Amino acid sequence: MMDxxxxxxxxxxxxxxxxxxxxxxxxxxxxxxxxxxxxxxAMYGLEGRFGRMLVPSEVVVDPKTKRKITRRFYPGYMxxxxxLDNETWYLVKNTxxxxxxxxxxxxxxxxxxxxxxxxxxxLDDEEDxxxxxxxxxxxxxxxxxxxxxxxxxxxxxxxxxxRAKIRVTINxxxxxxxxxxxxxxxxxxS
Numbered sequence: 001m002m003d004x005x006x007x008x009x010x011x012x013x014x015x016x017x018x019x020x021x022x023x024x025x026x027x028x029x030x031x032x033x034x035x036x037x038x039x040x041x042a043m044y045g046l047e048g049r050f051g052r053m054l055v056p057s058e059v060v061v062d063p064k065t066k067r068k069i070t071r072r073f074y075p076g077y078m079x080x081x082x083x084l085d086n087e088t089w090y091l092v093k094n095t096x097x098x099x100x101x102x103x104x105x106x107x108x109x110x111x112x113x114x115x116x117x118x119x120x121x122x123l124d125d126e127e128d129x130x131x132x133x134x135x136x137x138x139x140x141x142x143x144x145x146x147x148x149x150x151x152x153x154x155x156x157x158x159x160x161x162x163r164a165k166i167r168v169t170i171n172x173x174x175x176x177x178x179x180x181x182x183x184x185x186x187x188x189x190s
Contacts, residue, residue, distance in 0.1 A: 016083040018051045019110035022102035027076040030055040033097035034078050040095055049088055051081030056119050061184060136166055146185040
């Protein structure tokens with residue numbers, strides 16, 4: 001059937017579904033590898049066969065230096081949504097800073113949809129404000145670093161990690177006063 005009609009049971013065009021694949025990169029070069037892959041996809045005109053690319057990470061505040069740093073959920077890895085065939089496999093495999101696919105050298109398994117949903121939900125739930133790295137325990141004594149009670153000591157009563165807030169009880173003239181603060185407004189006593 002050379003007249004252009006599709007053969008029975010086969011679609012006329014490639015309708016392969018995009019799936020998510022874990023890609024192993026050089027550690028610390030995840031963003032560079034992702035940009036290089038995006039450039040190569042555009043250069044070879046394969047945008048239709050690639051979807052989103054993610055380097056799962058979050059911005060956190062180092063409590064000692066008060067600087068914002070990017071913490072990777074999976075250092076040395078990125079996620080790539082793509083139609084896997086010989087051409088796309090070769091393009092990814094030969095991109096600078098990319099080592100290869102996770103789980104198989106020639107025919108890697110896709111990442112489970114539930115796992116992808118979990119990762120994208122973590123990224124979507126992130127607020128614009130950076131999260132602190134500090135972990136507090138209930139009953140722990142801390143020092144307040146900001147606000148009207150700065151330099152006073154208190155005891156941790158409640159921790160809300162989702163909001164990055166902590167409730168601390170301090171004693172003022174022998175009376176307990178409870179106050180809610182951000183993680184960045186208190187420090188652990190060492």
